Amino acid sequence: MKRYSRSQDSRYDQIKRSRPENVILPDFGSSGILEAESNNKSGEPLKHVEPRDSISPANYWDKINMPLEKRPIIKAILYKKDVPVPIKEYNLDLRSHYIIGRDIPKSVDDQSENEEDIDEDEHQSVVLADIGIPDPGCSKEHCVIQFRERNKKLVPYIMDLNSSNGTTLNGVLIPRARYIELRSEDSILFSEFENDSEYELLFMDVV
16 A cells, blocks of 8 residues: 655644643643543543534534535554554544554453453553554553534644653654644654654545
């Protein structure tokens, strides 16, 4: 399969490379809200809280009466370095947001072990992540793809969820707790340093 690439857009040149302080306050501006205590999934606290203008692509297309045959294909495609074939593809049309986080698959031997022997932290990562990344350097809730209706248009964003190693977009470290607009063929890595991340997630929006 052909690998997609795109030169860095000037919109990313303004992103500061310095990391913000560890304490993250809720952001009530246009970039959305990030507050760990305000949401949960299956009893586990979540870092991400959806903004008021969140909407799934399917609901947006229904809202504007877009015919099925004209609706774009929105996907996240997971690759491993030096492997040309995708590991997995995720359709992104039915939900308003998708949490990306660590998901370490168990080996055949691990599956034969008792449930109580399964590492609790690893088990929670499977529960919390909508898009699983099989990399121990990826946080349980590393980043999120969020769809929003902005100026009557459907706009996809990515936001780092205070991850341990940071999130880079097209080779540029994005700030934490801030929505950054996504474009088709954008490359997402799960570390501040390219060599520390074995996996790449491509965001595709094909009309």
